[in-house]
Amino acid sequence: MAAQWLLLLLFVLAGGGGVVQVEGQLDNLGFISIDCGLPENAAGYVDSATKLRFISDASFIHSGTNHNMSAEYITPSMGRSWHNVRSFAAGARNCYTLRSLVGGLKYLIRATFMYGNYDGLNRSPLFDLHVGVNYWSTVNISDANTPAIYEVITVVPGGSLQVCLVNTGSGTPFISSLSLRPFKNGLYPMANATQGLVLVSRVNFGPSDGVVVRFPDDPHDRIWMPLSKPTEWSEISTTKKVQNMNVDSFEAPSAVMQTAITPINDTSPIEFSWDAQPNVNDPSPGYICVLHLSELQILSGNAVRQFYITVNGQFWDPRGFTPQYLYTNAAYNTDPNHQFHQYNVSLNATANSTLPPILNALEVFSVLSTTGITTAPSDVSAMTAVRDKYQLVKKDWMGDPCLPKNFAWKGLGCSYAVSSPAIVTGLNLSSSGLSGNMSPFFASLKGLQYLDLSRNNLTGTIPNNLSQLPALTLIYGNNPNICSDGNSCQILEKKKSSMVAIYVTVPIVAVAVMVGCLVSKGATSNNLMPRNRTSSVHRSLQVNNRRFTYNELVAVTSGFQRVIGQGGFGKVYDGFLEDGTQVAVKLLSESSDQGVPEFLAEAQILAKIHHKNLVSLIGYCKDREYMALVYEYMSEGALHEHLRGTKLHATCYGVVLVEIVTGQPHIPNDPEPTGIILWVRRRLVSGNIEGIVDARMCGDHDVNSVWKVTDTALKCTSQTPEERPTMTNVVALLKECLELEAAHVVSNAGYYTTESGANPNSNAI
Numbered sequence: 089m090a091a092q093w094l095l096l097l098l099f100v101l102a103g104g105g106g107v108v109q110v111e112g113q114l115d116n117l118g119f120i121s122i123d124c125g126l127p128e129n130a131a132g133y134v135d136s137a138t139k140l141r142f143i144s145d146a147s148f149i150h151s152g153t154n155h156n157m158s159a160e161y162i163t164p165s166m167g168r169s170w171h172n173v174r175s176f177a178a179g180a181r182n183c184y185t186l187r188s189l190v191g192g193l194k195y196l197i198r199a200t201f202m203y204g205n206y207d208g209l210n211r212s213p214l215f216d217l218h219v220g221v222n223y224w225s226t227v228n229i230s231d232a233n234t235p236a237i238y239e240v241i242t243v244v245p246g247g248s249l250q251v252c253l254v255n256t257g258s259g260t261p262f263i264s265s266l267s268l269r270p271f272k273n274g275l276y277p278m279a280n281a282t283q284g285l286v287l288v289s290r291v292n293f294g295p296s297d298g299v300v301v302r303f304p305d306d307p308h309d310r311i312w313m314p315l316s317k318p319t320e321w322s323e324i325s326t327t328k329k330v331q332n333m334n335v336d337s338f339e340a341p342s343a344v345m346q347t348a349i350t351p352i353n354d355t356s357p358i359e360f361s362w363d364a365q366p367n368v369n370d371p372s373p374g375y376i377c378v379l380h381l382s383e384l385q386i387l388s389g390n391a392v393r394q395f396y397i398t399v400n401g402q403f404w405d406p407r408g409f410t411p412q413y414l415y416t417n418a419a420y421n422t423d424p425n426h427q428f429h430q431y432n433v434s435l436n437a438t439a440n441s442t443l444p445p446i447l448n449a450l451e452v453f454s455v456l457s458t459t460g461i462t463t464a465p466s467d468v469s470a471m472t473a474v475r476d477k478y479q480l481v482k483k484d485w486m487g488d489p490c491l492p493k494n495f496a497w498k499g500l501g502c503s504y505a506v507s508s509p510a511i512v513t514g515l516n517l518s519s520s521g522l523s524g525n526m527s528p529f530f531a532s533l534k535g536l537q538y539l540d541l542s543r544n545n546l547t548g549t550i551p552n553n554l555s556q557l558p559a560l561t562l563i564y565g566n567n568p569n570i571c572s573d574g575n576s577c578q579i580l581e582k583k584k585s586s587m588v589a590i591y592v593t594v595p596i597v598a599v600a601v602m603v604g605c606l607v608s609k610g611a612t613s614n615n616l617m618p619r620n621r622t623s624s625v626h627r628s629l630q631v632n633n634r635r636f637t638y639n640e641l642v643a644v645t646s647g648f649q650r651v652i653g654q655g656g657f658g659k660v661y662d663g664f665l666e667d668g669t670q671v672a673v674k675l676l677s678e679s680s681d682q683g684v685p686e687f688l689a690e691a692q693i694l695a696k697i698h699h700k701n702l703v704s705l706i707g708y709c710k711d712r713e714y715m716a717l718v719y720e721y722m723s724e725g726a727l728h729e730h731l732r733g734t735k736l737h738a739t740c741y742g743v744v745l746v747e748i749v750t751g752q753p754h755i756p757n758d759p760e761p762t763g764i765i766l767w768v769r770r771r772l773v774s775g776n777i778e779g780i781v782d783a784r785m786c787g788d789h790d791v792n793s794v795w796k797v798t799d800t801a802l803k804c805t806s807q808t809p810e811e812r813p814t815m816t817n818v819v820a821l822l823k824e825c826l827e828l829e830a831a832h833v834v835s836n837a838g839y840y841t842t843e844s845g846a847n848p849n850s851n852a853i
Contacts, residue, residue, distance in 0.1 A: 114188050115141050119309070120268040122184070125154040125172035133168060138303045142169055145266070148184045150481040152176045155262075157204030161233055170202050170235065175262035176253055181218070181495045182261065183252040183486040186268050191246045194271040194279055196308065199251065200264045201227055202235040213259020218252040220245075221460040221491045223369040225286055227253075227261070235264075237311065241276050242284035242458060246465055252487050254495075269309050277337055278376050278422060278453075285376060285453035288362060291315045292449050294323040294347030305343035312344050312449065321349035321358070324446070326384045332416050340380045340416050340449055348384055348448040358435040358445050362452060364428060373454045374424025375431060380449035381411040381419060387443070394438045395445035400428055408438045411446060424455040463490040463502070464509035470532035471497070471512060477529070478522050501786040503535060511535035514786030518563075519543040526570070531556055538786045539563070546570045563788070634707030638714040645673055662721070670721035671706055675714070738812045742804025749798055751782030765805045768798065793828035796821060 114120055121135075121142045128146035135142060152174040162171055176182040189195065197219060203212050212229040217238060225238050249268075253261035279285045292301055292312040303309035316323060330345035351358055364373055383393060393411070397404040397419055404419060411417050425431065435445035462468070471489045475481065483498050490502035490510035501514025512533045518540045525548035530539060534556075540563040547569040554560060564570055642648070644663035653660035658677030664670055709716040746764050747754060756767045771779045777795050778787075800821045806812050813821070 118270040120186055120266075122148060122266040123169045123172070124263045124265055125156075125174040127154060135167060135169070137167065138309070140303060140309070142265070145174060145184065148186065148266075149174070149182065149486075151179060151182045151486065155206040157202065157206050158208070158232070161202075161204040169200070169265040170204075173202075173204070173206050173262045173264050175207065175260050176255070177260050179255070179484050179486075181252050181254050181484070181487050183218075183250040184266055185248055185250050186266075187248045189244050189247055189249055189268075190270070191244060192273075192281075194241060194243050194273050194275065195249070196239060196241050196267075196269040196271060196310070197249070197251060198237060198239045198265075198267040198269070198311075199227075200235065200237050200266075201229060201262065202264050203229045203232045203262070205232040206262065207260070211259060213261065215256050215259065215261040216254040218250075218254055218487070219284070219456075220250060220458070221462050221488045222284075222456065222458050224251075224456060226256075226367060229259075239287035239311075240284050240456060241271065241279045241287075241453075242456070243279060243281050245281070245462075250487050267309075271308060272339075274335070275308075275337060275339060278420075278424075278455075282457070282459050284456040284458050286456045288375070288452040288454055289313075290449075290451045292344045292347065293321070293349045293447055294325060296323060301341060301343045306341040308339065310341075312341075316349070320352060322352050324348050324350060324384050326414070328414055330382050330384075330414050330416055336416060336418075338378060338380065338416070338418050338451075340418070344449045345380060345382045345416055346384070348382070348446050350444045350446050354444045355437070356444070357437075358447050359432065360450070361430055361432045363430050365454070370454075370457075372426050374426045376421060376424055376453045376455060377431070377433060378418055378420040378451040378453075379433075379435075379447060380451070381409070381417045381446065382415060382448050383411045383413040383446065384448075386413065391442050392440055393443040393446060394441040395435050396438060398434050398436070399425065400430075400432055408441075461491060461504075461507070462509055463488050464511050467509075467512045467533055467535075470529045471500075473529040473532075474527050477524070477527050478517075478520070480517075480520065483520070499787055501538065501783050514538040514784070516540045516787035517544070518788070522546055525549075526551055526564075528553055530554065533557075536560055538788075540786065540788050542566050633705055634718070636707050636709040636711075636716070636718060638709060638711040638716075641673055641675070641709055641714075641716055641718075644671065644718075648673075648675070663718075665706075669706075672719045672721050673716055674719070675716045738804040738815055738818060741815070741818065742801040742812075745797060745801035745804070749782065749794060749801070750780050751784060765802070769802065772798070790828045793825045796825050796828070800825075 119140060121140050122145045123133075123142040124145045126132075126142070126144040126146075128144055130144055132141055132143040134140070154172060154174055156172050157170070199217060210232065212231055214226065214228050216226050217224040219240055219242055224240055227236065227238065229236060251266060253263060255261055276285060290310060290312055292314050294316060295314045296316055296318075298314050300314065301312040306312065325347045327346070330342045332339050349358065362375075364375070366373055377399065379397065387393065394408045396406070396408050399421070404421065409417075409419055435447060437444055463471075468489060471485075475485045485497045487495060489497045489500055489512060490504070493502075493504070496502060499516040499520075500512060501516075502510045503513045504510050513535050514537060515530075515533070516538075519542075522541065522544035523546065526541065526546055528551045530536065531551060531553035536557055537559045538561050542563050543566040546564070546567040549571060550562070550564070554562065636644070641663070644665060645661040646663070648659075648661050650662040651659050652662045652672060658675045661673045661675065662670070663673050704720045705717060706720055707718040709718070743754065743764060746752075746768055750756075750764070750768065752764055752767065754764055756762055756764060762770075768780050777791060777798065780798070781789065781794055800813070800818060803811065803813055804818065
């Protein structure tokens with residue numbers, strides 16, 4: 089039956105168009121009729137067959153390119169909306185947004201496709217359709233000359249709906265037209281908030297003229313395909329109007345109900361069938377069948393028309409069915425059938441019937457689950473406002489922001505729950521070309537914990553309403569014109585329990601800080617004399633730790649007598665404070681291969697991070713050209729001294745590193761229990777490191793650093809012992825990772841807290 093449906097679509101191609109300028113999305117019927125690929129500056133037009141207005145799709149989508157079908161596939165009788173397409177060679181998901189809808193109302197959505205070799209490749213594609221976050225159907229284009237129509241009846245939860253074309257790797261998605269038709273909520277009661285109805289077939293039995301019935305004969309603009317079989321069915325008809333019932337669940341149009349079929353042999357049944365079409369998204373599809381029935385003949389004397397309806401031998405109603413004269417009746421299953429590979433429907437006369445069964449029209453639907461969790465509506469509105477303000481559609485910001493997970497907007501971090509909407513918790517818009525002021529809509533993301541706006545061209549002040557977010561970390565460094573007036577960013581008023589922290593975060597803290605603070609550095613020069621540096625290079629050190637003078641450090645270290653370590657910054661000396669506390673003093677050497685920015689980056693990191701397993705920064709020195717850091721003393725020595733050992737130690741350490749980078753447990757359950765190393769290796773086949781990185785980093789990390797950490801970890805877990813690096817080599821590699829992260833951190837510097845009283849435009853720690 090599905091094949092017949094596609095073939096009969098050829099009848100729909102007829103129709104012309106007169107030109108008329110059309111504006112807005114909805115016409116006065118509440119219809120939306122979009123000619124996809126019609127140029128933005130082209131005038132809209134009225135289709136001569138339906139008298140419905142079509143407009144360009146330019147205001148509904150901001151991606152894709154317009155194309156015309158090859159001339160050889162265009163015929164004089166072909167409707168204008170088939171002449172062109174919009175295709176989507178870029179992006180995994182491209183979405184149309186239909187607005188000005190009524191939340192909770194039922195709508196018919198129709199998408200049409202005709203390839204027409206628009207790209208000259210003569211390769212028919214295969215791709216998916218989504219309605220909102222839910223899979224709708226797979227578009228399978230058989231050839232260049234065959235049209236395809238896909239329909240779904242669904243309840244729209246909010247004031248807008250998105251229809252998305254999803255690239256599945258089997259060709260470039262495209263679309264010819266997209267339409268929306270509002271339905272009364274009483275129509276098609278099987279469609280509700282949890283399930284929609286995907287059209288399999290809609291047939292008008294009996295007409296011999298081959299005319300397709302749709303608007304205006306059907307006020308709901310359903311497309312009824314004519315079907316007759318003169319060798320099997322007799323056709324009966326009437327010119328009288330067939331009325332809908334007062335409470336009618338389908339409102340089949342009179343033009344459809346005025347024709348019907350009966351079997352040529354009065355003792356034969358009316359039979360039809362369709363095959364189940366399971367797919368990866370719905371391996372056991374359910375089906376709804378609606379039979380539209382009306383008596384078209386005045387029955388004389390004792391004539392009786394009564395028949396049974398069975399599906400695969402099961403009775404719908406054992407009492408039999410008798411249609412009413414010139415009134416629409418419908419027989420249908422309320423619960424979808426799932427259990428069969430093929431569905432055989434039969435209408436058989438009862439023993440009391442003197443006339444054969446009759447059938448006017450038929451609709452078959454597969455059931456679409458619409459229970460997919462979405463992003464919280466308030467977050468969708470806020471993210472849409474941010475996207476539109478900064479014109480971020482080129483970042484593939486289309487469809488639902490967080491769902492499906494594999495199509496979440498780039499740069500977003502989301503929190504997911506089993507049965508409640510996803511919320512936006514992180515947003516990385518670093519280096520995104522943002523300009524203008526900082527959008528107040530960021531504060532509408534009530535769950536937002538991390539916002540990186542660094543390296544843009546934002547201006548103005550930090551919005552006061554950000555103080556409403558109790559756990560927000562805001563990074564805004566390298567926006568030269570934000571808070572440029574020293575009085576323009578006042579301390580935000582807030583509750584004592586609320587804190588907006590605006591500062592530098594360390595993405596792979598467990599790796600970078602551990603290596604930077606616990607691992608000794610390589611050999612450097614013995615020259616401890618300070619070197620001159622211009623003041624413009626220095627950033628002020630504003631920390632709560634003690635500030636030492638150079639002379640105090642001379643006293644603490646007894647004149648820098650005992651060297652306990654060496655590193656890229658200089659030597660580390662043993663020392664004692666006045667109260668007897670033993671400390672380690674790292675002094676920046678004149679011949680150090682590291683610069684002042686890197687030295688300050690380490691100070692920034694240590695000033696922010698406190699952990700029982702990490703050394704603490706006790707104080708610092710910035711006295712003229714002398715710079716030093718004072719740490720707590722590690723009586724057990726440096727980490728690398730304890731990590732030296734067998735290759736088995738390297739294997740265990742590699743697993744720990746991978747767990748840190750991914751944020752996954754030792755055995756992830758995604759989608760089934762798998763060792764963490766195998767889990768990572770499988771996901772790195774595509775070469776995309778972002779696919780394994782802990783989402784809580786929200787993209788704030790140096791990609792090369794993460795690659796190097798991950799590669800080091802995987803080498804540690806090699807099944808061949810000879811291929812595993814020594815722990816000394818591991819330490820050296822991780823030191824390089826730290827340097828990459830330090831440079832990343834320095835470039836992101838800039839923070840304030842609303843309780844600190846610090847200048848919000850300063851880059852101080």
